[in-house]
Amino acid sequence: MKSKELRQKFLDFFEAKGHKIIPSAPLIPSELDPSVLFTTAGMQQFKRFYSEPKEAPAMRIATCQQCVRTGDIEEVGDESHLTFFEMLGNFSFNNYGKKEAIEWAWEFLTDQNWLGIDKKRIDATYFDHEKAKKGISIIEDTDLESLAILKTLSGLNKIEAQGEDNFWSLGTEGSPGGPTVEFYIDGVEVWNLVFNEWIFKESHWHSFGVKGVDTGMGLERLIAVLNMEKNVYDTDLFQSIIKKIEELSGKKYQDNQQAFRIIADHLRAATFLIADGVEPSNKERGYIVRRLIRRAIVKAKKLGIENIFVAEIADEVVEIYKDIYSELENKRDNVKQTLQNEEEKFRKTLSLGLKEFEKIKQDLTGQKAFRLYETYGFPLEMTEELAKEQNVQIDKEEFKKAFKEHQKKSRTASVGMFKGGLADSGEETKKLHTAAHLLLAALRQVLGNGVFQKGSNITSERLRFDFSHNEKLTSEQLKQVEDLVNEQIQAAIPVEMTEMGLNEAKKSGAMGVFESKYGDKVKVYTIDGFSNEICGGPHVENTKDLGYFKIVKEESSSAGVRRIKAILK
Ligand code: SER
Numbered sequence: 001m002k003s004k005e006l007r008q009k010f011l012d013f014f015e016a017k018g019h020k021i022i023p024s025a026p027l028i029p030s031e032l033d034p035s036v037l038f039t040t041a042g043m044q045q046f047k048r049f050y051s052e053p054k055e056a057p058a059m060r061i062a063t064c065q066q067c068v069r070t071g072d073i074e075e076v077g078d079e080s081h082l083t084f085f086e087m088l089g090n091f092s093f094n095n096y097g098k099k100e101a102i103e104w105a106w107e108f109l110t111d112q113n114w115l116g117i118d119k120k121r122i123d124a125t126y127f128d129h130e131k132a133k134k135g136i137s138i139i140e141d142t143d144l145e146s147l148a149i150l151k152t153l154s155g156l157n158k159i160e161a162q163g164e165d166n167f168w169s170l171g172t173e174g175s176p177g178g179p180t181v182e183f184y185i186d187g188v189e190v191w192n193l194v195f196n197e198w199i200f201k202e203s204h205w206h207s208f209g210v211k212g213v214d215t216g217m218g219l220e221r222l223i224a225v226l227n228m229e230k231n232v233y234d235t236d237l238f239q240s241i242i243k244k245i246e247e248l249s250g251k252k253y254q255d256n257q258q259a260f261r262i263i264a265d266h267l268r269a270a271t272f273l274i275a276d277g278v279e280p281s282n283k284e285r286g287y288i289v290r291r292l293i294r295r296a297i298v299k300a301k302k303l304g305i306e307n308i309f310v311a312e313i314a315d316e317v318v319e320i321y322k323d324i325y326s327e328l329e330n331k332r333d334n335v336k337q338t339l340q341n342e343e344e345k346f347r348k349t350l351s352l353g354l355k356e357f358e359k360i361k362q363d364l365t366g367q368k369a370f371r372l373y374e375t376y377g378f379p380l381e382m383t384e385e386l387a388k389e390q391n392v393q394i395d396k397e398e399f400k401k402a403f404k405e406h407q408k409k410s411r412t413a414s415v416g417m418f419k420g421g422l423a424d425s426g427e428e429t430k431k432l433h434t435a436a437h438l439l440l441a442a443l444r445q446v447l448g449n450g451v452f453q454k455g456s457n458i459t460s461e462r463l464r465f466d467f468s469h470n471e472k473l474t475s476e477q478l479k480q481v482e483d484l485v486n487e488q489i490q491a492a493i494p495v496e497m498t499e500m501g502l503n504e505a506k507k508s509g510a511m512g513v514f515e516s517k518y519g520d521k522v523k524v525y526t527i528d529g530f531s532n533e534i535c536g537g538p539h540v541e542n543t544k545d546l547g548y549f550k551i552v553k554e555e556s557s558s559a560g561v562r563r564i565k566a567i568l569k
Helices: 003-016 042-050 098-110 144-151 219-226 236-249 257-275 284-303 310-321 326-330 332-363 366-376 380-389 396-415 427-447 475-490 502-507
Strands: 060-068 084-093 122-127 158-162 167-169 176-185 188-195 198-201 204-207 212-218 453-458 463-468 495-501 521-527 531-534 549-558 561-568
Touching: 003 060, 003 084, 003 098, 003 219, 042 060, 042 084, 042 176, 042 212, 060 257, 084 098, 084 219, 084 257, 098 144, 098 176, 098 188, 098 212, 122 144, 144 158, 144 176, 167 188, 176 212, 188 219, 212 219, 219 236, 236 257, 236 284, 236 310, 257 284, 257 310, 257 326, 257 332, 284 310, 284 332, 284 380, 310 326, 310 332, 326 332, 332 366, 332 380, 366 380, 366 396, 380 396, 427 453, 427 463, 427 475, 427 521, 427 531, 427 549, 427 561, 475 549, 495 502, 502 521
Parallel strands: 122 158
Antiparallel strands: 060 084, 084 212, 122 176, 167 176, 176 188, 176 198, 188 212, 198 204, 453 463, 463 561, 495 521, 521 531, 549 561
16 A cells, blocks of 8 residues: 555544544644654644643544654664654544544454454554553553453454553653553554543643543554565655665665665655754754764765765655645755755765774774764764774763863853854944844833843844744834834943853843853843843944834744844934
8 A cells, every 4th residue: 555545544534533634733843842852743733632622623633743753863774763754643632532542443454444454463452550660650550441442352363461661651741641552463563542641740640530542653664564565665655765865876775775774764854854944953953953964974975875965865755745745845945955055064074074083983082073073073973873883982971071161162252252143243233233132122121021032133234133922013012112222222321341250140130142152251231221131242332323223024933933124224
């Protein structure tokens, strides 16, 4: 069976059972959920509806959700680990419970009108708390209700009791969770049915008193077992990518499976992540994407792919998914450009870095691994992998120490530099920079102290300023803000700078933006009685130099963030 048909079958089945079909949520979870970097499960976008079922858009929902799991990137290359995958799921928010969930799963898997899988291939497991390891935080009820329901499924091959493996939750404070029933086909776990009747709060599980169902089934794995294929890379979702890598490298997949799989998996994930707005960088989500791309490039180089190729793989990914996820097609050019820039940047240093690695591999200290990172852009995890191939281990602690020392040095340096977002230090830019301080203070006066700076970009022509706020500003609010800023300009207030310790600055109530970038000593710019901000400068000496402040545009920048463009006349 092909992926497209299977997705559709699943959604059709649950639609016929009264479920509302909802599109996949983005891979970057909403700002309401800062607990995770990426969407890792279908239930994530619905997390709060288990305890607040009235808020749910429907009591029964089914989805095909894009997911990214980064816990075992290093395992990718075997037959089943994937960074990006799609999860088919059905959900109930205080509507149906265990009986329907289990019986429908069974019907979908075995009924001739649906998947028609031979019942003898299928086993199931349920939660038995006595089998769970002592001391881990789970509930103490064996799920006898599920066991009784499983016993009614005629033809099911085997039922087994399991411990903590059959208890699922996201694992974070406030997450729902519960016992699970899992279906296995030929010994491979394919469907996880979670009964979310509990919530984890203040280190304990509490019963909600409402019924919740969250099921998840990996699409790639399911197609593989349906087609009796050995692994997820044999499915139609990878064929054209693998063919492309064969073309580019002149090598055969059969002889280089691990490298091919890593390239295919990593670049598929990177394509989806970049389409969702992640930029390769050295931090958090961006760092994960960078690692994926760079690891894929190193593997490709070893296969003999010496030219820029990553964007070509992205094209294949878009072709495979564009009918299902139209955003990929819309963002195709952007994604390809981002990938190409990243590849060009990395390829510049890659050969030199690999040569350097050859030189130092016998004595690869953490310090040297850091140098590979700093000078040649080798992520630590990648160097570790190269080292492992040589049976060498790297001292991670030493790497971290070198990393921290480097950070400290660059922080001290950046205090004397201009604040991020400043194009130059010319007179006009300087004025607009001071205006940005007035603007932030004015926005906080008008909209409240929930407003924080989220970014700024200043050229000699205009100021662009992003800040946290949920609603569009009314024209009255905009006028109030403008007036407040202009009042400060007319009042001709001196702009004063004091150097002090970071803690002292915070105590003085100075606003800060990107705290992590500050060193121990900071500059605080004060416009008396109005604004007090930690900042690297530069600024004008007196507000009277600014002229007249005018807001030219107010718009949304991203969820929960507004953007103002302003000029000085
Ligand atoms: N949340 C469960 C999982 O991720 C079932 O959807 O496995």
